[in-house]
Amino acid sequence: MSSVETLAYFLEEDSLRGVMRDWPEGMQLMVRLDGAGRCELMVHHRDEAGRVLEVLRESLGEAAETLAVVPPVEGFATRRVRFSEEQQLLALAASTDGLSESAQDYAINYRFAREEGLDPEAVIGRDARRFAEEIESDLPQVSERRSARRAPQPEPEPRLFPEGFEAADDPARRECALVSAHLHGQGARVRLTLEPEAAQGNEMPVTVGNVGHSVDFGCFVLPRGALADWQPGAPLVIDMPQEQFPEAWAARFRRQTHNAQVSITAGGIFVRPLLPALAAPPEAPMVQVEEGWSLGRPLRAALVLAGMVLVGGSLMVSWSPFSVSEEVAGALQPARAGLAALAGVSEAAR
Structure with a gap:
């Protein structure tokens, strides 16, 4: 979309909690990207999303027609954002120092204003939403027209492997951990349990709102930040909404627990469902032997x-x-x- 100069991308509560466990309830984050690659983060309550967009449109002035919003909002243009770009935005949020604390302070003040019947903007102030001004990032630029101003780039070398495949000794792909796991339905969620043999049954689940699927739906990926402080060998429980899965898979997980192979890399948590987990074989019945039993007695x-x-x-x-x-x-x-x-x-x- 060549007319897009500014992109407003709203990261919702569930997605943010997947990479920051202490993210406060009801709070969202708007990431504003411009064509030069600069970005600005703005924390706000989910009920203020409309007002935040109006403030942004006012600040753009005559350039408001170049604004696109994701997810789509009526009255605004939108554009397609790849899954990998969304993961970059989440990683940017998770790596920004003090962002979660700023959101917590804002949530407390917002709740106080609502309880007192006051206008949150009058109590908190319009500028309180802005966490940082012009954070430099390496995220893809949103304006295709800007590319014409760049210096010509050399032609890339022919690819040795198809898209998505690289050699194992690639420096960016050195990290890889293989973990056994179980998948099963849990209420309205699909639950992924890493290292199920070590689970005690009292683990606190981590909630992940977004799930990416391969073309054939044979593998899905979760944000790398969902692991938080997890270490290999320790159990971890991750809950995902069932609506993030094809109904065929969700129905299978509801009926029976499935084994899964999990590959953890720097790019994400890749999960491949396997065959259903086998139930433990029933124990053999106990045989009571009377005292003085010998082999000859039943024969006689x-x-x-x-x-x-x-x-x-x-x-x-x-x-x-x-x-x-x-x-x-x-x-x-x-x-x-x-x-x-x-x-x-x-x-x-x-």
Whole structure:
């Protein structure tokens, strides 16, 4: 969009809390970028977004028509911002000293003004929203017309790999940690648990509002700042809104916990869902063994029962001495005598 000279990008509360855990409730950040690459940060309450835009439009004067707003706002132009650019803006916010403290002070004063029925701008002051003036950044310039004023750039060398792939020894790609994880539905969220074997069940979840997906939805990425002070080997729980996922994946996570492979690099947290996690196999039933048990007891009992045939109420015993060895036949001699006694009792009873 060649007519854009100024871009107002609103970073919302959920996104900011993903990179700054102590970011106050209800507070947002507007990042103002101009065509020269300068930027200005302005903290404000989410209910003041409209007023902040009006203040910005007034300050631009006749150049107000060159203002674009992201996310789109009715009455203003907009432009497409890549996911990588949004991550740069979040990283800029997270690395700005004192920004979170400034937002906390503003939130306290704003809440006080509202409770007292006062105009927050009258209590806090219009300039209190501006945290810094003209922070220099290396973010992409928003005006395409500015590029014509730059010195000609040499032609880039032909790429050895497709876009998104580089050699492992590239200095910018030295950082890489592989972590096992679980994915499952948790209420209206999708929960990612790093190092689930080490989890105790009482970990405080980190909330991440934005999730980027690959073209085939086989992998998604989270901002690197969501890790905060996490160290490899320690558990970490990250919650993401289910609406940030295709319904097919969200439904799978609701039904069953899935394994996941997580690659942590300087560019982000890359998560690839794998097969469902297998449930633990059931334990084998306990067998109670009576005292004095021996291997011969069940064998003798089976042989005795096999030789008993009940015919017309009479107990008859049939033996086949040729079907067993002499050693086994000798072992069966006491049982044979017992059966003969039982047969005699039965005959007497008749």
